[in-house]
Amino acid sequence: MRYTNVIENHIKNSIIQNFIFLCIIIIIWVLSFFYIFSAINSVSNINLDKFNELMENYYYHLKYISIIDDENLLKDLNMSKIYVIDNMGNIRKKIPYNIEENINESTTVESIFSKIKNINNTFIFRLNDNLYLGSKINNLYVVGVINKLNINESTDVFITLHNNNQIIYSKFNINKIKQIDIINRALYISKTLNWKNIYITTYYNITNFIFINLIISLVLSILIIWNFVTRNKNIKLISIFEQEFRKVLKSMDILLKELKILDSQSFINLSPKDFEGALSAIKDNKFYFDELNELKEVEIYTIKEILELFEEISASNEQMEATNKELETLYNQLEEAYNDLEDSYRKFSSHLSAIAEKYDEVTGNHIERVSEYSKFIAVKMNFDEKFVKNITIYSSLHDIGKLLVSHEILNKPGGLTKSEYDEMKKHTIYAEKIFGNDERFKMAKNIAMYHHERYDGSGYPFGLKGEEIPIEARIVALADVYDALRSDRPYKSGYSHEEAYNIIVNGDYKTKPSIFDPRVLKVFKIYHREFDKIYTEYKQKELNLSQININ
Structure with missing residues (x-):
């Protein structure tokens, strides 16, 4: 999707x-x-x-x-x-x-x-x-x-x-x-x-009845108007981003194809007209998003450098070989720019997850803290740089399925009924609808769908256990539980770090140590003070931001 x-x-x-x-x-x-x-x-x-x-x-x-x-x-x-x-x-x-x-x-x-x-x-x-x-x-x-x-x-x-x-x-x-x-x-x-x-x-x-009804009707009407205006604004921005992103992506695809078909004979006759197809989609456009403007400038600069380089190429084989090496370097730079574009797409995914988190109004900086905990665990478990980078980004999408859950259920004060809780649990299934079968979002999909599965098989939605659960989901599962225990909710107050640590390590009426991957739990036991440090830092940021807003 x-x-x-x-x-x-x-x-x-x-x-x-x-x-x-x-x-x-x-x-x-x-x-x-x-x-x-x-x-x-x-x-x-x-x-x-x-x-x-x-x-x-x-x-x-x-x-x-x-x-x-x-x-x-x-x-x-x-x-x-x-x-x-x-x-x-x-x-x-x-x-x-x-x-x-x-x-x-x-x-x-x-x-x-x-x-x-x-x-x-x-x-x-x-x-x-x-x-x-x-x-x-x-x-x-x-x-x-x-x-x-x-x-x-x-x-x-x-x-x-x-x-x-x-x-x-x-x-x-x-x-x-x-x-x-x-x-x-x-x-x-x-x-x-x-x-x-x-x-x-x-x-x-009946004066009081009419007055109270008018006040309630006015408040609800304002909410309806505000909901309509903000949704339209967000939809418009996302539509603009997708249109601009497609233009940049199309331009880079054309440029890469042009570079791949170049041979030694075509180097000699290379001119700016050969890159008009790549530039036509972006040259005269001023993009709304600064990141896309920067990528456009990188592409234009790369083409300029290629043209200047080819003008200096001589007919000798040595010069041709040297030119080929420089061209390869520029090609690598273009590939890096292409990868940067993919990174910007992932960053946009993070922004979308923030929108989903704002949809659930009570969770604060929950997604950022879960991302930091997950990154910390992955580093301590010696995963490679790419895995650490991906889990840092995609762990923030673990609750993306809540976009499809009723706003009233997400922000209901007090406990949920059984039917409401069953509907809440479906946010893991909704994640599959959102990500579909896109291979680029395989890790994001695994995290969003399986972070409520438990190592002992007691989780949902499929009751997976042990190694059946992807490792990225097992990491996020502990990070999510820890932050949920620490955070205030309408139906409970947040626990201290010592209380949260004791619940995760020793268990209580609801949480058992057996629900976590033993290797992930081991990292938590050794470095649990770092978790408290991360949580405290974000809490302090929230307090500082609140103080700035008050002033």
Whole structure:
């Protein structure tokens, strides 16, 4: 699999992430409205029950007053006065007794009687800015002027009583009943229920719900936009690199072919036109990446040197032989430049592994430390220079498969479920999809696929054991375990070097010495202080960088 395929998969994962964020926003709003409507229904029914109990309490007290004269009940009922009126509208009794009769009072009683004469149950109404409450008892109307209605209310929940579009009672100044209304700079939703001839509207404050939902939606929207912008930027840079790299590679291939077909006769007639094919792909291009610009300059300089050298060639055999030696040297230099280009490709692989490591946000400089541990072990085991160089570079790709693992699983705080852990383990299999059968990445593929295999056969994904596991994977396995033990994770704190050393050498409930290659474990036992030194140096770099960012 080429890097373009890796990035395409990365794009798909980004799109899935954005879709999940969008679904979360929708779900939050749906659940919030479901809760709000459930709450307003519940509170409305509770308020209706409480109001009914309140009216029953008033009814029994008024019934008692209609029989027995007791002025003390006025205070209990929060009433200023009570009238007992017969079916003809005449006042039969009034409490307190010292109320003086006057024309205004007679008018008021007439107005009261006109409102209640056709009512046969408990009633409440407003007249001349006064709130009246009463009930028909034994063909008599007992009506009281209420100072304060005994209703428990708050700024979040309150009720409004109304009838025939007239507001009878409300804690706030409300002119019209609305299902959704802004009252005192707060957003309320209302529901109206009927109690006999009165409508009871319950208002429920939803300001905090809406505000919190807006904040969450805004944060998730910013994440979606940021995810989209950064992914597009990285994809664009990688696309540019691949295009420029192909141009340089094509130019060098043409140049090498031209040099290989040169013979003694063609040396004499050699001219700049013979290299136009090699130069046409890169000569007029200013590459975005400095490394590729440097390689372009090396190639142009090499061609210039070849032309100058061939101009000085004489017809003698000695001169021809000397020229051939110099040409061979230049050819070797070109081969070295070609190898440098391959090195830049490997460096780019390291950058891609860093992108994969950033995708797993909790691991810090994990890939750099694992690379240093692996290099150290390979040197102490006396591997050749090429092996040491390759394992240093490709060990940083050991977790490249995590690009295809869900971002939520990688950065989940706390432990994983079994299904999440099974999905996490698949990052070793995904590595095979990324590297394919490209021979140049054989070591990188071995490390990424097998660094979780164990020497005693207890690892995954294939349960290999002993020498069945490539040596590079056995080296990285110990380096990875050591750094994982030392590092902080959302679900654990990092161990000290002594604790990590004891776990690797003596084992614990999870890690056993038998899972490591004995030769690799021997190097660790002898030089374990060097591992601590590497870890400490990188930690100090992190602290220094953090301090610079703060300043």
